[in-house]
Amino acid sequence: MRTETRVPLSRPYLDEREEELVLEVLRSGRLSLGPAIERFEELIGERVGAPYVAAVSSGTAGLHMLCHLRGVGPGDEVITSPVSFVATANCFILEGGVPVFADVDPRTLNLDPDAVEAAITQRTKGIVVVDMFGYPCELDELRAIAERHGLWLIDDSCEALGAEYKGAPIGSHGPPGAFGFYANKQLTTGEGGVVTTHSEEEREQIVILRNQGRSYAARWFHHVRVGFNYRITDLQAAIGIAQLEKLDRMLQMRSAAAARYTELLADVDGVEVPLADDADHKRSWFVYVVKVAEGVDRDAVVQSLSAQGIEAGLYVPAVHLQPYMRDRYGFAKGMCPVAEDACSRTFALPFFPHLQAADQELVVDALREALSA
Numbered sequence: 001m002r003t004e005t006r007v008p009l010s011r012p013y014l015d016e017r018e019e020e021l022v023l024e025v026l027r028s029g030r031l032s033l034g035p036a037i038e039r040f041e042e043l044i045g046e047r048v049g050a051p052y053v054a055a056v057s058s059g060t061a062g063l064h065m066l067c068h069l070r071g072v073g074p075g076d077e078v079i080t081s082p083v084s085f086v087a088t089a090n091c092f093i094l095e096g097g098v099p100v101f102a103d104v105d106p107r108t109l110n111l112d113p114d115a116v117e118a119a120i121t122q123r124t125k126g127i128v129v130v131d132m133f134g135y136p137c138e139l140d141e142l143r144a145i146a147e148r149h150g151l152w153l154i155d156d157s158c159e160a161l162g163a164e165y166k167g168a169p170i171g172s173h174g175p176p177g178a179f180g181f182y183a184n185k186q187l188t189t190g191e192g193g194v195v196t197t198h199s200e201e202e203r204e205q206i207v208i209l210r211n212q213g214r215s216y217a218a219r220w221f222h223h224v225r226v227g228f229n230y231r232i233t234d235l236q237a238a239i240g241i242a243q244l245e246k247l248d249r250m251l252q253m254r255s256a257a258a259a260r261y262t263e264l265l266a267d268v269d270g271v272e273v274p275l276a277d278d279a280d281h282k283r284s285w286f287v288y289v290v291k292v293a294e295g296v297d298r299d300a301v302v303q304s305l306s307a308q309g310i311e312a313g314l315y316v317p318a319v320h321l322q323p324y325m326r327d328r329y330g331f332a333k334g335m336c337p338v339a340e341d342a343c344s345r346t347f348a349l350p351f352f353p354h355l356q357a358a359d360q361e362l363v364v365d366a367l368r369e370a371l372s373a
C-alpha cells in the first residue's frame with residue numbers, strides 16, 4: 001500500500017499572475033518565437049547581470065549548445081564535478097567528449113580547484129564547473145586555472161539563480177553558463193532554461209542553434225548550420241516573467257525556510273546542516289541537503305521518513321558511479337573519495353518557498369526519531 005504524502009519534497013510557487021500572463025499569450029496567438037521570450041530574456045539578463053541571454057528548452061539544452069560551440073569532439077577530455085546532476089557531463093559526452101571527474105571540496109561540495117588542476121592532461125579541452133545546491137563554486141580560482149592551461153570554462157549554474165559570488169550575481173562574472181527552470185527550481189517555467197553569456201556573438205550562435213541552425217536574421221527556412229530544436233515556448237516564457245516578478249520574495253521565503261530547518265536541527269544529533277554563507281559565497285537556497293554522521297544508515301533514515309509520508313530525496317548520487325558511467329568508462333568507487341563519501345551520506349529534506357513551519361517541525365521530529373532508532 002502506498003503511503004500518503006504528508007510533506008512533499010518540492011512544490012512550485014504559483015499564483016494568479018502566471019495564469020494571467022499565460023492567458024495573454026494564449027489569446028495573442030503567438031505561442032512560439034514571440035515577444036514573451038524576448039521580454040523574458042531581457043528581464044533575466046537584468047536580474048543576473050548578464051548582457052546577453054538566450055532562452056532555451058532546458059538547462060541541459062543550454063549546456064549542450066555551449067559545449068557544441070566549443071567544438072568538443074571525440075576523445076576530448078572535459079573536467080567536471082561528480083557531485084552534480086548527470087546533465088552536466090552529458091552535455092559534452094553527447095559531443096564525443098570524455099568525462100574526467102575531479103574531486104570536490106568536502107565543505108562546499110563544489111569542485112576543488114587543486115583537484116581540477118591535477119586532472120589536466122594533454123587531451124583536456126575545458127572545464128564545466130557547477131554551483132551545486134545553489135552554492136557558488138570557486139569561480140576565480142577555477143577560471144585562473146582554465147586561463148593558465150588554455151582551456152574553456154562553462155558554468156553549470158542550473159541550480160544557482162539568485163546566488164552571489166564575491167558580491168555579484170552568478171551570471172555576471174563573465175564565463176558563459178546556463179540556468180535551469182524545471183519545476184523544483186528557484187524559478188520555474190515547467191521545463192526551460194537560459195544561456196547567459198557576455199559575448200554577443202555567442203548569444204547569436206545559440207539563437208541560431210536552438211532553432212535548427214536558422215539564420216540569425218531569421219529568413220524563412222534559411223539554415224546556416226546544423227542545429228537543434230531547443231526552443232522554449234512563449235507560454236513558458238510567460239510563466240517565467242510572472243515568476244521573475246516575485247523571485248526576490250520566493251528566494252526570501254526559501255531562505256527563511258532554510259533558517260528554520262537549521263534552527264530546528266541545532267539539537268538533533270547525527271546530522272550536519274548545509275554550509276553557511278561567507279563573505280564570498282551567498283547561496284541561493286535550491287534544496288536543503290543534510291549529511292548524516294559516519295556510521296548512520298542514511299538509506300534507512302530516508303526510508304523511515306518516507307514511511308511517514310515525508311518525501312526525502314537521495315540527493316545526489318555520485319555521477320561517475322551511475323550505471324552508464326561504470327559501463328562506458330569503467331569508473332569505480334575510489335576515484336573521487338570526498339564526493340563518494342558526501343554522496344553516500346547526504347539527502348534532501350522537503351523544501352520549497354511556502355513550506356509551512358509546522359511541516360518542518362514534523363519533518364525534524366521524524367528525522368530525530370529515525371536517527372535515534
Ligand SMILES: Cc1ncc(COP(=O)(O)O)c(C=O)c1O
Nearest residue numbers: 058059060085087158180181182
Ligand atoms: C546541476 C544541474 N545541471 C543541469 C541540470 C539540467 O537542467 P534541466 O533539467 O533544465 O535540463 C540540472 C537540473 O536539474 C541541474 O541540477
